Amino acid sequence: MAPTPDWVKHLKPSGAQGEDxxxxxxxxxxxxxxxxxxxxxxxxxxxxxxxxxxxxxxxxxxxxxxxxxxxxxxxxxxxxxxxxxxxxxxxxxxxxxxxxxxxxxxxxxxxxxGLHDSMFKVTLDGQGTPEQQEMFLTLANDYKIIGCYAQTELGHGSNVRGLETTATWNPQDKTFTIHSPHLTASKWWIGSLGRTANYACVMAQLIINGKSHGPHPFVVQVRDMKTHEPLENIHVGDIGPKFGYNTMDNGFLLFNKVKIPHISMLARFSRVDPATNAYVRQGSPSLIYGTLTWVRSTIVMQAGSVLARGVTIATRYCAVRRQFQDRDAPQGEKGESPVLNYTMVQIRLLPLLAATFALHFTGAAMMALYQESQKKMNTRDASKDSSMRRPGPEETESGSDILADLHASSCGLKALSSTIAAEGLEACRRACGGHGYSSFSGIGSWYADYLPTITWEGDNYMLTQQVARYLLKSARAVLANKGPANDTTRILSHFHSRSEVGCAFDIIGSDSDLVDAFAWRASFLTFEALKHRDEHKKPWNDLLVDFYRLSKAHSQYMVTKSFYEALQSQATTSKINTDTLELLKKLFRLFALHTLEQEASEFYASGACSKHQISLARTNTVMRLLKEIRPHAVKLVDAWGFDDWVLDSSLGRSDGKVYEDMFYRASELNPLNRITVDPYPDSAVLFRRVEGEVKSKL
Amino acid sequence: MAPTPDWVKHLKPSGAQGEDxxxxxxxxxxxxxxxxxxxxxxxxxxxxxxxxxxxxxxxxxxxxxxxxxxxxxxxxxxxxxxxxxxxxxxxxxxxxxxxxxxxxxxxxxxxxxGLHDSMFKVTLDGQGTPEQQEMFLTLANDYKIIGCYAQTELGHGSNVRGLETTATWNPQDKTFTIHSPHLTASKWWIGSLGRTANYACVMAQLIINGKSHGPHPFVVQVRDMKTHEPLENIHVGDIGPKFGYNTMDNGFLLFNKVKIPHISMLARFSRVDPATNAYVRQGSPSLIYGTLTWVRSTIVMQAGSVLARGVTIATRYCAVRRQFQDRDAPQGEKGESPVLNYTMVQIRLLPLLAATFALHFTGAAMMALYQESQKKMNTRDASKDSSMRRPGPEETESGSDILADLHASSCGLKALSSTIAAEGLEACRRACGGHGYSSFSGIGSWYADYLPTITWEGDNYMLTQQVARYLLKSARAVLANKGPANDTTRILSHFHSRSEVGCAFDIIGSDSDLVDAFAWRASFLTFEALKHRDEHKKPWNDLLVDFYRLSKAHSQYMVTKSFYEALQSQATTSKINTDTLELLKKLFRLFALHTLEQEASEFYASGACSKHQISLARTNTVMRLLKEIRPHAVKLVDAWGFDDWVLDSSLGRSDGKVYEDMFYRASELNPLNRITVDPYPDSAVLFRRVEGEVKSKL
CATH class of the missing domain: 1.10.540.10 (Acyl-CoA dehydrogenase/oxidase, N-terminal domain)
Structure with missing residues (x-):
């Protein structure tokens, strides 16, 4: 590569320097x-x-x-x-x-x-017996074995019951035979399995004496501990490149009648008795729902900071970047405006900035609620004469009211927050204009790596059915005048009690009314869906679109509510000054009113607000909030505290040296500039020079 | 890489085979x-x-x-x-x-x-004198020189007037000095320049005797014709990796006072007279607007087929892929449903399928209109005593009514259609569930390569201002009872004439009423924006969000209208049978009503339809259309005629061998499977084996 000449090194960007x-x-x-x-x-x-x-x-x-x-x-x-x-x-x-x-x-x-540290060890810990933990977990903790969690198959994603891999009990020699009867039985997407893991926790259908007992976890060695080559009758490898996540070796795995010992089946909750060959259940792994709730809560919590990375980059760059003069600028005033001054840029970025805080506080509220539910359950557990130690997250059969509500909320919020984060990142990338497309923007790869979150831990579309099912159940309970006293039944009851009175929310003048309007709309959609299902007897499949809307509405209510409550709580107000609290309240209003405006037709339809209110919110309040928040945008993203090393973005540099960094990476780091090509077609060779070496090929 | 074992080769997918x-x-x-x-x-x-x-x-x-x-x-x-x-x-x-x-x-x-064949040659052809064409274009046609079009700079995108690169006329030796005064003056994003081109058509500010005459095109050699190394005082290279488009070498280019001869300035429309050192204008390069209109029309036309690739892949895969049982399925009925049967999948895919046809017919209508306008202009041109030959697309100073309307339409439609295509592709990818994330889906890379279209040839957000400006101008003309007779003034006049009467559109019962409702809403938004600007004297910047909405509304009207008219025209009806025409009409209704529903609050606000109509459209008509179109989905995508070789997608294979192909690519083609790693952290080396060779590094 031709070194960057000295005359280039002395060049600076024109006009106001990004730093200044x-x-x-x-x-x-x-x-x-x-x-x-x-x-x-x-x-x-x-x-x-x-x-x-x-x-x-x-x-x-x-x-x-x-x-x-x-x-x-x-x-x-x-x-x-x-x-x-x-x-x-x-x-x-x-x-x-x-x-x-x-x-x-x-x-x-x-x-x-990644999957060794999370799912492999978590599963051993949660579902293994002490003997199995001694045997596998100790080695796993020391990285003497590297594991993964092999559930999903080529033909089977969300529907775990449909898994095809079998583990058949052999009474003669007290072993299991793991087998992949079809191509679609191949384990697929298994993180850490492609090249790295030598062990896998394999979910397989347990078959005893011809009878299937459903999916169970088996710990199986898949590669040689020394050569790291696949063991006999095991075909394992990487599934190939993906839209992102390419530092991970997601793998495939097929078994050709592989025998594994009795100890391989994780036996904390169910096992095969080797003496009688009988299937024995001992307790239920219901803790998994608790774990899922916890995992989803962390996704909600992280969504705020995931999005904040993109918002930080785009906000800083849009402050530095100048383009066009303001059309209404006085004749004498020269110079291009920072693009962050354009309302069309503000309306794309500032509601996302507000969303970062909204999601953060919502995640925090979820985590707090989760911990509270765990504390209550543990207290009750301890008071019971329980012979079985049950550490970690769990849910009892009867189900705590909080945890049931939390489980549904976590489904809906996981779907909503990861969608907001993913789509928000792409909006941030686009707000950076042409340079957003460069890898050096730092947004594209971050977005691409984040995208699977909208599919895993429950596909965002699938999850909304669970939320709807819970809301319908709650609404039925309200109609029957029973059911637990949680927030969901509270808002549904309130809506129901006013079915002949309607509502009047001062959505622009009162923040708490604004939250109530979200509750009203979600309740309205719940009872509408209930009517379709229970009265009109509509098929479930015909209601999926309504359920999706319903789940979204309910989750938007929860985010709005959590953000509002966080700003009322002493935990917040005691830690920041009044001006900052007022600014955060503006972010709350921007988030809520902008969301309301996006979903205006549902708010109309529910009667939660009037056309005139929406119109005022849109043309007046939101535009004013943008103006008021604009001067603080850069410092608000600074508050997220991303180090430049973490962002790895030319556009998002905290010192504003955007152009210098873009140029440095292109001119000094880019390896493509090390090759010299022969540009002429009729030479019919790809004459190629790489630092002295000459190649020729076509 | 371990070869795929024989026992794997015999495996087939379970259940119904994709082919069947x-x-x-x-x-x-x-x-x-x-x-x-x-x-x-x-x-x-x-x-x-x-x-x-x-x-x-x-x-x-x-x-x-x-x-x-x-x-x-x-x-x-x-x-x-x-x-x-x-x-x-x-x-x-x-x-x-x-x-x-x-x-x-x-x-x-x-x-x-790419840029050699398009912009470099087009610019030489359009803006070079016969002498310059003889000198450069002949060589370019023979690929003896490889060129590019260097306009955008590191600090300057859409605003061409802000370009910093200078070309200063030297009266002494009749040359120009090309110079990059700042780092931000570096040409950037220049397609084909990074490694391939040895010539560039450089847009630079022409300076004569200290006075700037604005940006002009100069043909400049940048690399040696034999060694392909950069010429002296030129720093040129590739700008680095991007989100997509990585087969293209977008480049940067800096000049350190490089002298170029007089002939380098493309002189068809303006030149420096070497005798007098005076700047001479001869005609105006207004044809560029005509060209831009043409380029944007092709973007609209292509958007349909760009999107159709994703829709083809997702539709076929969703027909093959099975997941979960229908919740309401009779007890006895076993087996998972094809996901294409789920309404939540249908509502995401089928409106996009409809959009592929809508965009195709809209693009075709634009192209036809463009050709018509050219014919009329050429006729008029021929009748004038014009001493200057002006071939190709152009626009006269006064401006043809058709072409002015077409220019505005092309801006709005370029923005809308490329946004629909880009976002539609991502929706298709997600509709494929987890496997959509695999590169083998074929959608991700196609989407990533397409994304720049929403930024180039006019940033989609910027363009909407041009549309709004035109609509405001047209509305003013209508209020003043004058202005040309085109479709835009027609709909605005109609709306204005009924300002005290309102409207009544049978949006569900009548297709032509449905189109009129789109016209009504666009007209309503136009007069609202006009009121804000002319009566309330709102700053331009405060109206950008309204303008964006307005442009979108007007463009949605045009797509709806074009689709509707195409299905009425003899050109269509004579070529297909009645059943197919009826099916296409259903696609029209689905596209229009689904769009209307997405934008429901604007339709309400304009009075174009009632709450009840929207509610019926949403819960009734759209859902029924999904059911009616569903059985034809696979054949409708077949009709786009993509060859498997072109799609390069496991999921979109026309023979349905989805899983076989995913597996083949992962197991047989994936080069990552050729390396074997040492998985243990404490070995502290990255013990790596690649087909016999052993490497060690950290």
């Missing part, structure tokens, strides 16, 4: 960035992040400069090298689980040990 | 696929496609099997090799421009000669 622009932006706002940062994360977490970031930056293996240029194999190899290094650092610095999690978050890429 | 499923789907519909295919493309074009596809498939260089696996450099090199081969094939088969265009469409990837 961002300095001015920051000087023009009184937002106390640190205070707000601490409100979001606590001082302890921020300090931890800072400390671990310092360690990561000091190791060459975590250098990101080639990330955007590398192909699949290189990226995977480097990701694996980083995973290894992280495990060495755990020992070296004696990191606790929180510190380790912080480190992986800062590295910000899916890593090949 | 699609055969049954096709047997269940009476759509005459060939007839519909011919309606879309004509028999001649289909035959041409078939012939050229045969040629392409016979050459190894066009083999696609490694496309999804390759890194940036490999992909670029292979794309360049393909471009070269295509040029050899032009000669070998004596292809005309249509045949060549067909070939590049079938290859379906951005190629490094």
């Amino acid at each position: 622009v961002l300095t001015q932006e920051r000087a023009g706002s009184n937002v106390p960035v640190e205070q707000l940062n601490e409100l979001l994360f606590t001082r302890e977490v921020i300090e931890r992040k800072r400390r671990i970031l310092g360690i990561l930056k000091s190791h060459q293996v975590f250098d990101k400069s080639q990330n955007y240029f590398s192909g699949r194999i290189e990226r995977f190899e480097r990701a694996l090298a980083r995973e290894k290094k992280l495990r060495l650092l755990i020992k070296e610095h004696n990191w606790d689980p929180d510190e380790f999690r912080t480190a992986t978050e800062l590295v910000s890429e899916p890593g090949p040990y | 499923v699609l055969t049954q789907e096709r047997a269940g519909s009476n759509v005459p696929v060939e007839q519909l295919n011919e309606l879309l493309f004509t028999r001649e074009v289909i035959e041409r496609k078939r012939r050229i596809l045969g040629i392409l498939k016979s050459h190894q260089v066009f083999d696609k099997s490694q496309n999804y696996f390759s890194g940036r450099i490999e992909r670029f090199e292979r794309a360049l090799a393909r471009e070269k081969k295509l040029r050899l094939l032009i000669k070998e088969h004596n292809w005309d421009p249509d045949e060549f265009r067909t070939a590049t469409e079938l290859v379906s990837e951005p190629g490094p000669y």
Whole structure:
């Protein structure tokens, strides 16, 4: 590659320098960035992040400069090298689980040990007997075996009962035979399995004496511990490149009648008695629903900061970037405007900025509620004479009112929040104009890696059915004048009690009325759906679209409510000054009114507000809020506290050196510039020079 | 890589085989696929496609099997090799421009000669003098020089007037000095420039005697004709990887006071007189607006087929893929349902299927209108005593009524259609569930390559201002009782004439009323915006969001109208049978009513329809249309006629062998499976084996 000439190195961007622009932006706002940062994360977490970031930056293996240029194999190899290094650092610095999690978050890429650390160990821990934990978990904790969780199959995603892989009990020699009867039985999408894992926790249909007992977990060795080659009659490999997530080796796995010992079946909740060959149930793995609720709550919580990365990048770049003069600018005033001054940019970015806070506070509320439910359940559990130790998240058969409500909420909120985050990231990328398309924007790859979240842990479309089912059940309970006293029945009862009175919400003048309007619309849609199902006897399939809308409406209500309540709570108000609280309330209003406006026809239809109110909200309030929030935009994204090393974005640099960084990466780092081609077609060769070497091919 | 074992090769998918499923789907519909295919493309074009596809498939260089696996450099090199081969094939088969265009469409990837063939040659042709054409265009046609079009700069996108690169006239030696005064002056995003081009048509500010005359085009050599190294004082290279479009070498370019001869400035419309050193204008390059209109019309036309690729893939896969039982299925009925039977899938896919036809007919109508306007202008031109030959698309100063209307329409429709296509493709990808995320779905890369279309040829957000400006102007003309008689003034006049009467559209019972409702809403928004701007004197910037909505509404009206009219026209009805025409009308209704429902609040607000109508459309008509169209979905996508080679998708295979193909690509083609890693962290090396070779690194 021709080195960057000296005359280029002396060039600067024209006009106001990005650095000065961002300095001015920051000087023009009184937002106390640190205070707000601490409100979001606590001082302890921020300090931890800072400390671990310092360690990561000091190791060459975590250098990101080639990330955007590398192909699949290189990226995977480097990701694996980083995973290894992280495990060495755990020992070296004696990191606790929180510190380790912080480190992986800062590295910000899916890593090949990912499913080992999460699902493989969690499953052993939750579903293995003490003997099995001794046998497998100890080794797994030491990375002597590397595992994964093999559930999904080529032909089977969300529907676990449809899995085809079988584990047949052999009474003669007290073993199981694991087998893949069809091509569609191949395990597929299994994280960490493609190249890395040598063990898998395989979900397979347990068959005893010709009878199927449904899917059960089996711990199976799949690769040789020394050569790392697949064991006999096992076909395993990587499933190929994906839209994102290419640092992860998602794998496939097929078995040709492979015998595994009795100990392989995780036996905490059910087992085969080797003496009688009988299937024995001992308790139920219902804790899985608790775990799922917890996992979904973390997705909600993370959605805010996932989106905040994109919003940070786009906001800073739109403050630095100038384009066109304001059409109404006085004749004398020269110069192009920062694009962040254009209302068309503001309406795309600022509601997303508001959404980052809305999702953050919603996630926090969910986590708090989850912990509260666990505490109550544990208290009750402890008071019972329970012979079985049941640590960790769980749900009793009867089901706590809180947890049932939380489970439904977590489904709907997981779907809504991950959709907001994914689509918001793409909106941020587009708000960066042409340069948003460059890998150096840092948004594209982050978006692509995040996308699976809308499909996994419950497909966002599928989940909405669970929410609707719960809401219909709650509405039936309200009509029958019974049912638990939780927030859902509260809003449904209120709506029902006013069915002949209607409502009057001051959506622009009162924040609590605004929340109530969301509750009203969700309740309206619930009773509409109930009427279709129970009175009109409509087929379930014909109602899926209504259910989807219903789930969305209910989840939007919850986000609005959580954001509102967070700003009322002492936990918030005690930590920030009045001006900042007022600014956050503006963000609340922007989020709620902008959402309301997007869904205006449902709000009309439910009677929650009038045409005139919507019109005022749209042309007046929202536009005014944009103007009022605009001066604080840069500091509000600063409050999320992303380090430049983490963002890895030219456009999102905290010092505003956007163009210098774009240019540096293209001119100094880009390996494509190391090759020289023969451009003429009739030479009929691809004459290629790579740093001295000459190649020729077609 | 371990070869796929024999026991795996014998495995088949379980249940109904994809092949049989699609055969049954096709047997269940009476759509005459060939007839519909011919309606879309004509028999001649289909035959041409078939012939050229045969040629392409016979050459190894066009083999696609490694496309999804390759890194940036490999992909670029292979794309360049393909471009070269295509040029050899032009000669070998004596292809005309249509045949060549067909070939590049079938290859379906951005190629490094792309900007040479389009903008570089078009600019020479349109803006060069005969002498310049003789000098440059002849060589360009023979690929003796490879050019590009260097307009956009690092700091300047849409605003051409803001370009920083200067071309200063030197009266002493009759040369220009091309210079990049700042880093932001670097040309950026220039297609074909990164590695391939040795010439560039550079847009630079012409400066004579200290006075700037605005941007002008200069033909500049940038690389050595033999060594292909950059010339002295020129810094040129590739700008780095992007979200997509990575087979193209978008480049940067900086000049350090480079002298170029007088002949370099393209002088058809303006030149520097070397004798007097004066700037001389001779006519205006207004034809550029005509060209832009034409380019945008092709974007509209292509949007239909761009989207149709994704819809084809998703529809076929959703027919093959089975998941869950229908909740209401009778107790005895076993088996999972094809996901295409679920209304939640139908509501995401079938309106997009309808949109493919809507966009196709809209594009065709635009092209026809464009050609008509050209014919009229040429007739008038010929009748004038014009000393200047002005071939090709153009616009006179006064402006033809048709062309002015067409120009505004093309802006709005470019924005709307490319947004529908891009977002539709992503919706198709998601409708494929987890497997949509695999590169083998074929949608992700197609989407990523298409995305720039929403930014280039006029950023979709920026363009809407031009549409609004035109609509406001037309509305003012209507209020003043004057203005040209085109469709826009017609609908605005009609709305205005009924301002005290209102309207009554039978949107569900009458297709023409449905179109009129779209016209009514667009007109309503136009007069609302006019009121804000002219009466309330609102700043332009405060109205950008309204303008965006207005442009969208007007463009949706045009698509609806074009689709409706196409189905009324003899050109359509004479070519297809009655059943098919009825089916297309259902697609029209689905497209229009689904769009109306999405924008319901604007339709309410304008009074174009009632709450009850919307509610009926939503819960009744749209759901019924989904049911009626569903059985024909597979054949309707078949009618788009994509060859499997073109789609390059496991999920979209026309024979339904979805799982076999996914598996084949993962197990046989995936190069990541050629490496074996050492999985243990404490080995502290990345022990790596690649086909015998052993590497070690961290």
